[in-house]
Amino acid sequence: MNTARTSSALPLRGLFGGRRDARGLRVIVTGASGTFGRALCAELTGLGARVIGLDLAPRPDDPVDVLACDITDDAEVPAMVATALDRLGGLDLLINNAGIGGPAPAELPPGAEVRRQLDINLLGTWRVTAACVDALVASRGRVVMVSSRMAAMQLPLAAAYGASKRALVAYADALRMEIGTHVAVTCVYPSAVRSPIHDSTAAAGLSLEGMSSYEPLEGVVDTVLRAALGRRVRRDLPTTRRGAVEFFLARHLPRVTDRIIARTLAGRARGGAFEGAELAAGVVRRHTEAP
Template sequence: MSSPNPRRAVPSGRLRDPRGLRVLVTGASGTFGRAISARLAGLGAHVVGLDVAPRPDDPVEVLACDLTDDAGVPVAVAAALDRLGGLDVLVNNAGIGGPAPAELPPGQEVRRQLDINLLGTWRVTAACVDALVASRGRVVMLSSRMAVMQLPLAAAYGASKRALVAYADALRLELGTHVGVTCVYPSAVRSPIHDSTAAAGLSLEGMSSYEPLEGVVGTVLRAALSRRAHRDLTTTRRGAVEFFLARHLPAVTDRIVARTLAGRVRSGAFEGAGLAAGVVRRHRDRG
């Protein structure tokens, strides 16, 4: 098992030549997907994307695909693989976030996040297995720091990303003789994925330190192009420390997050946020 490492420059001799590699990127019209696709295409890879809402200015060809559609996903993947002529790298990037307190019953928002983040990835990957085995390819899973260190009021996102890692682990065991599987763990990057959470009054501001998109893209490229498939990769030095603590000293990270949450409540950050009413009330009752 390789240890998670922060992004760093990797000598070219330790990377595969990206020219001509056949790459499929999900969520290719979003913030991460566009940047990943553009970088790989710029290096000479042949990249096709999937997205529920392709954009006219996408840097690569993007096919429309709803990852929640059991019947539609295999059709879209087949069309993408036909354009690529096979598959060397699958980048499972598609994902959504949103407010979902653990104390409330799971509703449509929770089901939507689990269906896209976990089951959508599962559907796409299953449709790609034969092509990946044939090429002895690589799967890159865009997970999250929240797969190992949960933040409050976002239970669905954390649960979906932790389950995604469990799925990746099973996939690695089943396909590992022929296919490498790497999980990448970004922290928070400024993007529209946080908009619905902020609109609900549950902004991540103060709970997370934002990192540059470039670091995430660089780590995805390292995962896709390293000659030896890494198991886990973090995207910053801070992320590597958080990953280690969350995996080996979870009580420590629990205390850190709980203390940060208490500070946010005291500052009035969640005033007027209905979804946080229970958290606010319980913190006030403690005194």
């Protein structure tokens, strides 16, 4: 994994008037045993925060105490959140980081993979947040949603992930309207970081290579921390300058991004990038057969 800072990363220090002191902050991080989660937990702990993680499969070498929690389970989520709140003595910051990806062409009927992504990425976040609302209101805390560039700019053959992340942002907007008088809600939009989240897509022959530019993990972590600790509360935060441009274009000039993505997809289909990928058969056929 490439974690070196690049010139496109947006550093935490020195932006928007600095940051709050993290010492003593009570924090819950979901997906705490994954690539982003472990890095976030380590950074926050190093800054003096008290962090408890939630994850389906905690690891023995996790940098913080991680509670085993299936965020698709309606009964387990409030129970595990209550345990975390009891140990922390309240809550100042919730980072909704848990999420999965996977192949899901929009032209095919939704199956188990689609339901799984929606349940984890959207409903799992909803369950955890709902269980934390009272504690966050009491502390005038913050919620950070780790969304995706695909919430604004959809990529082909991954409809479930994009739909779940766009819906996550809609949920965040509704949450902000309801509890924003007491709790800050920020969405962070990473582009693509090399991590196991892409493994199932690559195994299906639908790799992101050629469709996305990868960014360093460190830049994503910095941006999440800026959302969590920055003195100025931000509504939306892309993680790189390139991501900020893509975010602007997707929101204000969507036809431009549509054309760019469509042209890239056509080139990949004609160049054999999806050879043998059953899920991409329709795309390949439409781009390679004679008119």
